[in-house]
Amino acid sequence: xxTTFAALVAASITLAAPAMADLxxxxxxxxxxxxxxxxxxxxxxxxxxxxxxNERDGGIGGEKVQVPECETAYNTEKGVECYEATKGQAAxxxxxxxxxxxxxxxPKVTADHHVLYTPGYGxxxxxxxxxFEWVFNYPANYWDGASVAIKYLLSQNGDDLKGKKxxxxxxNSAYGKEPIRTLEELSKKHGFELNTIPVDHPGxxxxxxxxxxxxxxxxxxxxxxxxxxxxxxxxxAVNIKFPMENFIGIWWSGSxxxxxxxxxxxxxxxxxxxxxxxxxxxxxxDLQKYVFDAGKSAGSADELGTVLxxxxxxxxxxxxxxxxxxxxxxxxxxxxxxxxxxxFEHLNLTEARLTELGLPGFAQPIAATCADHGGPGSAIMxxxxxxxxxxxxxxxxxxxxxxxxxxxxxxxxxxxxxxxxTAERCN
Amino acid sequence: xxxxxxxxxKTTYREDSQTFPIKFDRLRFYAxxxxxxxxxxxxxxxxxxxxxxxxxxxxxxxxxxxxxxxxYAGQVSLxxxxxxxxGAYACxxxxxxxxxVSIFVHVLLAxxxxxxxxxxxxxxxxxxxxxxxxVATLAAQFFLVWLFNKVPWFYNYSASxxxxxxxxxxxxxxxxGAQTSAMAKYMFCLVxxxxxxxxxxxxxxxxxxxxxxAIRDMDIAAEIIGVNPxxxxxxxxxxxxxxxxxxxxxxxxVYLGAAEVGEAFGIQKSFLxxxxxxxxGLGSIFGSFAGAAFLVLLPVLLKNxxxxxxxxxxxxxxxxxxxxVGALIVVFLIAEPHGLAQLWRVAKEKLRLWPFPH
Numbered sequence: 208x209x210t211t212f213a214a215l216v217a218a219s220i221t222l223a224a225p226a227m228a229d230l231x232x233x234x235x236x237x238x239x240x241x242x243x244x245x246x247x248x249x250x251x252x253x254x255x256x257x258x259x260x261n262e263r264d265g266g267i268g269g270e271k272v273q274v275p276e277c278e279t280a281y282n283t284e285k286g287v288e289c290y291e292a293t294k295g296q297a298a299x300x301x302x303x304x305x306x307x308x309x310x311x312x313x314p315k316v317t318a319d320h321h322v323l324y325t326p327g328y329g330x331x332x333x334x335x336x337x338x339f340e341w342v343f344n345y346p347a348n349y350w351d352g353a354s355v356a357i358k359y360l361l362s363q364n365g366d367d368l369k370g371k372k373x374x375x376x377x378x379n380s381a382y383g384k385e386p387i388r389t390l391e392e393l394s395k396k397h398g399f400e401l402n403t404i405p406v407d408h409p410g411x412x413x414x415x416x417x418x419x420x421x422x423x424x425x426x427x428x429x430x431x432x433x434x435x436x437x438x439x440x441x442x443x444a445v446n447i448k449f450p451m452e453n454f455i456g457i458w459w460s461g462s463x464x465x466x467x468x469x470x471x472x473x474x475x476x477x478x479x480x481x482x483x484x485x486x487x488x489x490x491x492x493d494l495q496k497y498v499f500d501a502g503k504s505a506g507s508a509d510e511l512g513t514v515l516x517x518x519x520x521x522x523x524x525x526x527x528x529x530x531x532x533x534x535x536x537x538x539x540x541x542x543x544x545x546x547x548x549x550x551f552e553h554l555n556l557t558e559a560r561l562t563e564l565g566l567p568g569f570a571q572p573i574a575a576t577c578a579d580h581g582g583p584g585s586a587i588m589x590x591x592x593x594x595x596x597x598x599x600x601x602x603x604x605x606x607x608x609x610x611x612x613x614x615x616x617x618x619x620x621x622x623x624x625x626x627x628x629t630a631e632r633c634n
Numbered sequence: 635x636x637x638x639x640x641x642x643x644k645t646t647y648r649e650d651s652q653t654f655p656i657k658f659d660r661l662r663f664y665a666x667x668x669x670x671x672x673x674x675x676x677x678x679x680x681x682x683x684x685x686x687x688x689x690x691x692x693x694x695x696x697x698x699x700x701x702x703x704x705x706y707a708g709q710v711s712l713x714x715x716x717x718x719x720x721g722a723y724a725c726x727x728x729x730x731x732x733x734x735v736s737i738f739v740h741v742l743l744a745x746x747x748x749x750x751x752x753x754x755x756x757x758x759x760x761x762x763x764x765x766x767x768x769v770a771t772l773a774a775q776f777f778l779v780w781l782f783n784k785v786p787w788f789y790n791y792s793a794s795x796x797x798x799x800x801x802x803x804x805x806x807x808x809x810x811g812a813q814t815s816a817m818a819k820y821m822f823c824l825v826x827x828x829x830x831x832x833x834x835x836x837x838x839x840x841x842x843x844x845x846x847x848a849i850r851d852m853d854i855a856a857e858i859i860g861v862n863p864x865x866x867x868x869x870x871x872x873x874x875x876x877x878x879x880x881x882x883x884x885x886x887x888v889y890l891g892a893a894e895v896g897e898a899f900g901i902q903k904s905f906l907x908x909x910x911x912x913x914x915g916l917g918s919i920f921g922s923f924a925g926a927a928f929l930v931l932l933p934v935l936l937k938n939x940x941x942x943x944x945x946x947x948x949x950x951x952x953x954x955x956x957x958x959v960g961a962l963i964v965v966f967l968i969a970e971p972h973g974l975a976q977l978w979r980v981a982k983e984k985l986r987l988w989p990f991p992h
Binding site: 292382 | 681689730783792795800896898947
């Protein structure tokens with residue numbers, strides 16, 4: 208029995224070895240399971256941007272980019288399998304879109320020398336490049352998100368949140384727990400009352416949590432949710448007639464898929480984002496021409512310009528820019544993972560460069576350094592218009608309260624360094 | 635022809651009651667051990683270790699543990715995931731509190747801690763059985779997961795509630811953390827599995843195991859012939875939880891390296907291991923291996939076949955994979971309700987007579 212299995216597995220793995228590509232950026236995606244509704248558009252945006260580069264420019268610096276996809280189902284065990292299966296092909300960067308998988312991969316990529324790029328998720332203290340050599344999470348992280356939400360609320364309340372009640376509804380996992388410490392610090396600083404309400408995976412059942420919210424009557428609710436949990440939470444909020452404009456989701460809780468099921472009730476729901484949305488950017492004309500019209504897209508055309516599609520594209524854009532930077536620094540186009548890491552560390556994404564890429568004003572400029580892997584930490588507030596079915600910005604770029612976050616990052620990364628015996632770099 | 639007792643003479647009681655009384659069986663067993671210890675470590679690479687071998691070995695330990703409880707002692711348990719979590723968190727706390735002690739000791743101690751917790755949650759089995767006991771152990775599952783989520787002491791007050799395994803060694807060789815070689819991971823789990831399997835096999839062949847089986851078959855009759863249900867049931871819970879705790883500790887420290895309780899040790903894990911035991915065969919050590927192999931290796935195999943060899947889209951392959959595994963489970967259970975172990979037994983009977991069936 209066992210030997211037959213082993214023989215079959217052996218046979219299929221030898222068959223499975225794909226052609227060696229010059230540049231390989233694996234896409235650890237999830238298109239199945241309770242998080243698929245969010246995983247699919249992100250993965251499609253990621254794939255499509257690299258397809259665009261291959262079709263329009265012939266790759267990056269003349270080298271085609273291969274994007275081998277591997278299904279993780281947001282499951283850490285499958286994440287390990289996917290990482291091991293793809294790392295042999297000199298994978299340049301990993302973007303697993305899962306905080307749990309990120310935690311697992313951090314020691315592995317550090318030992319194996321691959322870049323782990325986790326825009327807006329993952330381990331927040333990886334923003335400290337002195338400790339986390341191989342991990343990058345610019346432009347913003349979970350703690351920035353929490354701070355941006357509070358700053359926005361401050362601006363709405365004349366810079367005073369004293370005596371206000373704020374509830375945090377969070378996915379009861381590493382991801383959802385991340386902002387608690389920041390929000391606790393901020394509540395001390397600004398004098399609001401914080402109430403944390405966990406929702407267990409996958410979050411299809413939230414009646415009791417929202418009953419609690421109805422009883423406590425918080426002034427604002429902040430949500431750190433993902434997958435089916437978002438849709439259920441927004442529907443429950445509509446059911447208890449919670450005022451939608453006082454309900455703010457982190458960037459992972461604000462896609463069209465999340466607000467859609469609640470229909471018009473979701474009108475006015477707010478969400479933070481670290482990039483622009485909608486398809487008014489010139490790059491979409493190219494995407495339409497080279498990818499969608501050519502029938503090479505990973506998903507359907509109605510995803511174009513949606514929040515998560517844009518975010519997958521954003522991640523792909525940053526990775527491709529880092530590869531370009533690495534090619535410039537190394538002086539040759541077939542770059543190694545080590546060279547790409549240098550590219551990430553010296554990435555200087557300016558407004559002008561974004562305009563060149565067909566994404567003017569899409570995101571904040573990034574100037575990474577050896578110590579700074581966390582980026583500017585700024586984001587905009589979006590609001591959902593259920594009639595027009597679009598997200599529109601309701602604020603300018605808000606920068607996180609670095610006075611609160613930087614000490615927390617230093618503390619958490621120092622704890623990691625002590626635990627893992629990592630020496631500080633960049634001195 | 636070659637698989638028979640004829641000519642295989644036993645002259646001592648010891649020989650008569652050995653684990654593999656048939657010579658061919660014995661040789662085959664030594665051959666498997668030789669391959670596992672002597673050949674595989676030479677060729678194993680990161681992918682084979684992390685995606686195939688290590689999860690198989692760890693799930694086999696967990697399945698043996700659950701098989702002791704469900705298959706031999708007849709006490710239904712849905713708390714396996716929770717008990718694995720106890721092993722994992724005990725191991726984490728021990729690893730961080732006593733960094734100088736060998737991880738080998740920590741894993742065994744983690745098993746010991748789980749045994750104590752297991753006995754505690756096994757107490758209701760003295761009053762209730764069957765489905766009611768399943769519900770009581772289900773409560774253990776949810777309570778333990780909630781506990782490890784709720785009390786920050788268990789995860790050393792980290793911001794995210796994740797536990798991460800630090801680098802630890804056995805005889806100077808890394809077996810946890812990122813610097814671990816594929817061979818070290820594999821060997822460490824293999825040694826653990828060997829210890830557990832030999833221990834379980836001999837316990838179930840001896841007086842303890844016979845008491846468990848007496849309780850399983852008919853508890854009132856067992857009590858009348860002098861089996862103390864208290865000690866029999868409690869030892870079953872203890873031994874089972876000990877093994878499951880070891881599996882949980884290895885699962886977190888060697889295999890995953892970082893874990894959060896809800897995701898890694900949720901109710902799905904309890905069901906997965908129960909399915910392994912049922913598909914493999916209740917009351918069989920070999921069945922535990924077969925069940926673990928079936929449910930760990932088959933999905934990886936199908937994935938590589940569908941995505942790697944046939945180039946199907948990953949989502950389609952993932953869905954088809956679920957359907958194929960599900961269908962195979964149904965087919966196997968219809969063809970042989972006693973699991974893969976029974977198929978193996980039937981095959982052996984046939985082999986004994988082959989090629990002259992009369």
